[in-house]
Amino acid sequence: MKKLSVLAAGLGLCALAIAADADRVSVVDPYVRLAPPNAMATGAFMVIRNAGERDVRVVRASNPASRITELHTHLHENGVMKMRPVPAIDIKAGGEAVLKPGGLHVMLIDLKAPLQEGGRLPITLEFADGSSLRVEAPVVRPTAGGMPMNRP
Known part of the structure; x- marks a missing residue:
């Protein structure tokens, strides 16, 4: 019986050591920018916090509103600001x-239908270890400064 207890305790510690990345991560202030009429793309923004003791990587995102979802950043090239896909978003232990306009973001490309202000869009973040986290992001209208109005 003693051997069984030691084995169970060891397995429990192993389970703690290999907890899924999604279990260590929280998302704060998610939102999707309302796209202008006839626009086929928009961005999702949020703060992804890693409470764990090891770095985590977001390697993919998905949502039901667009045909393509990519992790993106903005780069300055020859005085021109351009959006480019990135293979992952790293979050240190x-x-x-911070995913924000003009920086890292989730790009929703080829929208299937116009998004509705005040609606909520589920976005699934997928991590390098295969775990995932679903985030409910409100759809909000941007202000002139780029930040949304009436953000919940």
Whole structure:
């Protein structure tokens, strides 16, 4: 019986050591920018916090509103700001990644239908370890400064 207890305790510690990345991550202030009429793309923004003791990587995102979902960033090239896909978004242990206009973001490309202001869009973040986290992001109208109005 003693051997069984030691084995069970060891397995429990192993389970703690290999907890899924999604279990260590929280998302704060998610939102999707309402796209202008006839626009076929928009962005989703949020703060992703890693409370764990190891770095995590978001390697993919998905949602039901667009045919293509990519992780993106903005780059300055020869005085021109351009959006480019990135293979992953890294979040350091105990740190955070801020996804915001003009920086890292989730790009929703080829929208299937116009998004509705005040609606909510589920976005699934997928991590390098295969775990995932679903986020409910409200759809909000941007202000002139780029930040949304009436953000919940």
